[in-house]
Amino acid sequence: MKNFYLLFLIIFSCLPAFAQKKNEAYQLQLRKTTLPVEVDGLMNEEAWQNTDVAKDFFMVLPMDTSRAKTRTEVRMTYDDKNLYLIALCYHALPGPYYVESLRRDFSFGKNDNFLLFMDPFDDQTNGFSFGANAAGAQWDGTMHSGSAVDLNWDNKWVSKVTNDAEKWVFEMAIPFTTIRYKKDITRWGINFSRLDLKTTEKSSWTPIPRQFPTASLAYTGNLVWDQPPPSTGANISVIPYVLGGGVKNYEQNKPVDYLRKAGADVKIGITSALNLDLTINPDFSQVDVDRQVTNLERFELFFPERRQFFLENADLFANFGYANIRPFFSRRIGLNVPIRAGARLSGKINKDWRIGLMDMQTASVDETGLPAQNFAIMSLQRRVFARSNIGLLFVNKESLNYHPKQDTAAPNAYTRFNRNVGLEYNLASANNVWTGKAFVLKSFTPDKSGQDLVQAAHLQYKSRKWDILLQEEYVGKNFTAEVGYVPRNNYYKINPVASRFFFPKSGRILSHGPKLSTIQYFDDKFKSTDYLNTLAYAFAFRTQSTFAVTLVDEYVKLLQPFDPTNTGRETLARGTRHHWKAWRTEYFSKPQSVFTYAFSTRSGSYYADGSLTNVAGEVGYRFQPYVKLLANASYNDIRLPEPWGNTNFWLVGSQLDLTLTNKIFFSSFFQYNEQTNNINLNTRFQWRYQPASDLFIVYTDNYLPAPFSVRNRALVLKLTYWWNR
Template sequence: MKNVILSLMWLVISQAAAFAQFEMPAETPTIHIHRTGQKILIDGELNDAVWQEQERAGTFWQYFPMDSSSAKGQTELRMTYDDQFLYVGIRCETTGDEFVVSSLKRDYSFSAADNITLVFDTYSDQNNAFVFGMNPYGVQREALIANGGRIRNDFVSSWDNKWYGEAVKHPGYWTAEFAIPFKTLRFKEGSTEWRFNCYRNDTQHNEWSTWHPIPRNFLTMDLGFMGRIVWDEPLRKPGANISVIPYVNVGMARDFEDPTEQRPDWNLGIGGDAKVALSSALNLDLTVNPDFSQVEVDQQVTNLDRFEVFFPERRQFFLENADLFGSFGQTRNNPFFSRRIGIAVDTSTGLNVLNPIYYGARLSGKLHERLRVGLLNMQSAPLEQSGLPSFNYTVAALQQQVYSRSNLSFIFVNKSAVNKDDYQGDFSAFNRVAGLEYRLATPDNRWKGKFYYHRAFTPDKQDHQFAQGGQIEYQRRRYRLEWAHNVVGNGFDAEVGFVPRRDYILMSPEFQLFFFPKSGIFNQHSINVDTRFFLQIGKDGNTIIPEYGLSERQTEISWEFQFKNNTRGTINLQEDDLTLLADFDPTRLQEDGVVLPAGSDYHFFSLNGEYTSDQRKKIFYTLEPNIGQFYNGFIAGMGGSLNFRYQPYGAIALNYSYNYVELDAPFRPASIWLVGPRIDLTFSKKVFLTTFIQYNNQLDNLNINARFQWRFQPVSDFFLVYTDNYLTDPRQPFGVRNRSLVAKVTYWLNL
């Protein structure tokens, strides 16, 4: 490994001069917006007289393939507004009319389609923004950006809200009109200026472009690079803003593995949400008897690791201002994970079970331009059969902006049992976590990081009930340096958080070099070296490493590359050196208690990669091969996806993962399969059908999920959802485990 690192360092030094130069504009791009009293017909054409009177903003800059010149396909922006709406008119120049879109379904992927995206930092805090986008077929998307848009997880595409738009295709260009209600946005009353940027994917030029230029080593959604909107007069409060979203559903379900259930259980559900704008910057969300049956199922993953897998939140109620509650800590240590609400652990089986929610309320937004506040309270139902009482969840969060982009944050999480004496299950009467964090981000985007301390409070008052950590990153165009560490005590029991591992110290230095060749087949590439050291603290009663000892070391060397033809890939060499602290079956398929024993040591190397073809093509694919040593044996596999797009009416995808694992006796060789065909049909911009099948032999399960959606009004839907789960064990192939069918109607009503 040492020789490999030295060789890569020589490669880095020998090519360090191959860079194109990026220059920031001398003046910040600015568009002045003027009020209109004229009515605008939102049809995608820019032929209303009002558009001819507005200031035009242009001169877009390339982001891909280069970031040092103006865009080949230019874009022109115009804006105006009235008491109710912000209007945006856009003209996108290109070379023809062979536009690429993934389908007619809302919330498409930016990178796979012609489209334009608007980003509004309404508080000019460089931390949060609203996103609205459209493609040449008039298909819409909206999202939220949190934490400055510094990493991809800061982009929340599941957010849904009401706005209007249309687009029209023309030979050599396309036009679009946006009408965004001020009630959909959050902003300070009396504002005279917002920060704004716009980015576009032009597939015919194979070009990404932005209004305010952005260096290629940052993301297009990074809020550190934005222009300005200057209003002709201070913004007024948009008036009463109360929305009610009731729902009614009817469904049937049957658990075939429960011998007491001889027929389907039919149920009728009524409930809904309400949104009340207490001010233009502060919102109250209420929910009664919430139902999440229409939420898209998670895409399963093969788990060869020792710890729990993270799946993101998809439920609409928890998404707006989710970063205010959920961005504390780090990936391996998060004190609040909203998916814990509505899920409980059956104390008799140790398995997760659904826990219905009675009601919930969330207050979130800004008290003033530099102080955000969040209060969340949810009440779950008791689970009599599992011996669990009703639980109340309360979360309070504050975020004070300091300096230009940094902030100081506080969080308090409380889970408490209601009427606990009436239940005999094994549960805690309460579980609480308090935490303080400082998040750093400099105006020039060179420095960013965070430092935090969290403390848990439980009835048993364990030792080491804390988690502490930090991360600091310095980035220039040619390189990036990062240091991260965290310490998680054995007593840090955050029941409403995501803490898959405790009683350890992690230290992780990382170094990355970027290359932007002026010629050749590569658009850009980088070399990354990341090392992780895990030290066991020794307070968990484990006798293998009783006190402060190195339990695990990982070294990862990656080469990431992107070609000028829009394909990209990664090659990754990894070394693992570890001591198992508990018995472990990496395959999760062995019988008769066959495991790798606690206390055993392993040192192994593996090689994996990823290659993604040009997503502009009707057929595109991803390949993810892996091969190498694995504990005391061998692993080889292939994963990825194969995609076919029938534009614009849908797509067929096959996601797959196969791993062959062979370990020393008494382990049996294991073939681990995960296959997931998916069919997305979009009959129009309002009618969709998605069928997702997932075969997973690690879980001994075949899941079928079909979801029909008819959006009959903006943000108002009819859903029909069918779900089936089957056993895949050869001794009982395709035995039905459970089955459900749900019909649901939601309607967004503005009061």
């Protein structure tokens, strides 16, 4: 294993390069205007006449070997307060545009859209994205890791979309107080992306290889300012809220718990690139609740963070490690306990350094004996080479005024503290073909020492025809991340993956190819405990529909007793061995149709020489741009020896999205989960009466299916207002 780690270090040290940015030659000159600009979706102001034009876009999909068929023209200007953009998106074929709805932060692949990707530090790693679909629904998010867009971020800006017979026009104004940038830098990375579903064409102002997203900051051009962007001055925002409502627990026959809360978030721009966030008595009731899923896993499931306070520069804290080795996971903070207050300083110190500091205080809970706790997190990141970085993370969870019992025969419910410290190297080559990561973590917990380390690394090569990955992990037996997400301990893991793509010159199929993967788990004595071998073959059609079939060979040695139905019944014994084979299929229909559908299947053997069959499907219909309907169902048929016998359960759901305008939204979803014996109904009304200021009304019901009865019910009304100077 030492030789394996040494190989990774040698490869990692050889790959970085100081190469010039790929699309350095693409320049868009930006000149200041003293003339007024009205954001109305009409290019009739004189200010637009004295601007350069970004045009002659390149095709990225279906193939990246020619100019785009769809014509797009982009102009930009600015004044002392705002950065302005107008995009003229011409039709290449007759017919209506395709959109899902007017809902904010739409699904990229299901909407005709125009997007801006902006890299204010020109570091090809972090930035912002703004845009809209052809009906005017807004899109905004922060960018990290070179191309990832976090759409949970939300801020103040305005836009307007208009349509005529030959084109649709998107115009927007972004206040300088909304984005983070270094005020003395006169060159920003920038790119523009267009998706036209009638021609199934994705295009970009700069040329981008088809294997990379148009969001790839490694392939941005340059926005060249005629003078440094203006200083934001005193950039202070105060976002108070008031909330009222009630919660009734019918199962326990408790009286109505009336909710009366008030609090506030404060944003202070320390510099134009560094922001201080403060929160007092926060509430997150407006956040969408987690969708229920069928759970046949042995380990805890992961649900993403959606709370606004944790989202800006979230990658500084949340991206350390891997999906299943996260030393910090913000949803651990405030889990079934009120957050009293918090502060977070995050952003850029300069082009090479980023910093993140967070401190959160939660209340105590007398009913469970949970003490008040403090969460302190520090993240520091240093850019190296062309696009790589080195990061340091420290996480500390401390129980305040907590004195656990000295009786060692009775385990303590909570720990006095848990700390994690880690060092990470993220590799990204100048052309994005080589990416990788290597990190090490150590935890500190009372009464645990030794075998508390984590070490992991991966290296990926991605070209038009090949996608090759090699990943390895080690998690020690006593490694503990109470503020993280590490569902499994005490293992070594090796995971090589290889995919090959073929591109027919004609016909319905755009690309096809195999994917071979193996995941091998070993215990601390290097004895096999699990493996998952898969061989898949995938087809991508020119209509943008996709189909894949996968063969599965899986082996599990149970490390803990496990109920293979996850319904609270009898368990298989620890140490028992299980081996099965199965096949899976997956299909997604073309996104440009107003009627869409998808399905997946799984059939084969299962634990204890049993069998598992799963059939899942989803259908959607939209009355664009105002209504989107969605229905889905999943059926599992598990056949096992006694005492389980045959187990069948459904997960059925439906969703309604009603968007009267791009400021008034109503959503409702219903789910019936037979595995957990629960029916859930959630409805949410949102009125964005001013930019980033909202009225929410959220109603939630949970029912017991049989006998049908209400389990709990909640109604919450919340008003927020974003004030800034």
